[in-house]
Amino acid sequence: MNASAWNMLLEGAWTTLWISGVSIAIGVTAGLILALIRIARIPVIDQLLVLYISLARATPLVTLVLFIFLSAPTFGIQLERSMAGILALTLNTTAFNAEIWRSAFRNFSREQREAAMATGMTPGITFRRIMLPQMIITSLPGLINEMSFLIKGSPAIAVIGIVELTRVTNRISAVTYEPLPPILVACVLYMAIIGCLVWAQRITERRATRLAM
């Protein structure tokens, strides 16, 4: 492998990272918002969200990516490839994250909430100051798990022509006729990314022991 092959690989890794990163950031936040809306149990909206969540969880990523990219023009939307990729990954991961947040909310200790209310905290203050910080700690292992699923599923965006870390190995071997070296490097890079996540997960789990009273 020559220098230009290395360059292409790193560029592919960068594409994977930033598209996944943006999707994760939006997906974690949007998941929390959806979870809170679902907890409020607003009629109709609740049913719509349930429908979205089950659809998004049941649809294969590749299919979702293709569908969004191909259907956007019929709705009169000009969607860049990377935007279509982010949208698909986000729609997928948000659905899973919403369920993680929702279970963290539902499992939150009633006693602790009552203790907060008893000091005169409104439900809003109780949520921000007492519940959310603990929900983040208890949800992080699940959220990080979902992040690694998203990164491992991200090659799906190659189907609309985005040259990410897996796709780029194809491009390189088309020139060098040596498919093995680039794919090995890609594997190592994926492992490095996932490894960072697992490491972060360990740290959060250690912090979570404080909550187990």
Added chain:
Amino acid sequence: MPETGLEFSKEPTEVAVSIRNLSKSFNDVEVLRDVNLEVKKGDVVTILGSSGSGKSTLLRCINWLEQPERGSIHIAGERIGVTDEGRAMSVKALARVRAKTGMVFQSFNLWPHLNVLHNVTEAPIHVLGKSRHEAEAHARELLDKVGMSHKADAYPNTLSGGQKQRVAIARALAMQPEVMLFDEPTSALDPELVGEVLAVIKSLSAEGYTMVIVTHEMSFARSVSDQVVFLEKGLIIEQADPETFFTNASTERVRKFLERNK
């Protein structure tokens, strides 16, 4: 002497809690039946009664953690839960009245993500809008009062039950409530830790705090109370000063209860 408006308007400032005609049901079972109780400022009222008699429910109605169907509760002259127009209070208004009460739970219910100091300062900062500096100075005083200042930086999971409960007391005191509500504050403690918590509560009564205490500790109730109330199936069947209550109860039911809980 004829009642004057002046005397009447003075009344709310001298009564910390006034409960009138309170009734509460869970699934059609009446748990509190027409309860009337007045707690004067500075008084300690203990509530006794067998398991399931409605003691916790009564206490939890006072700060509106449970909503009664009938009756009214005033904290320092202000009605809790219901507006002057008879509608349910907004969450903000309710929280403001609730802040006039402090509650100590059987299971402590400290917030595990905050250290001891921040458990105590959280509500003063975010409810009363105190500065962190002011809240921490006050919190350290209170932790000192309950003998926990040496653990200010510790997290709740590193404390013993008795220590947790003393922090919980400081947390409730930090809001400078009109009345402190204790729901069996020592029932979850190992026997050797009960004393330290009761000692703190006694010191508060000596300082003139108004308190309503549900407890199974008879000798403690006898020594700390100004008034003892006995609940039976949601009814107050006996209410007296501690001497009368423990030596000369008028109902057979209470005499039996005291016999069994010696």
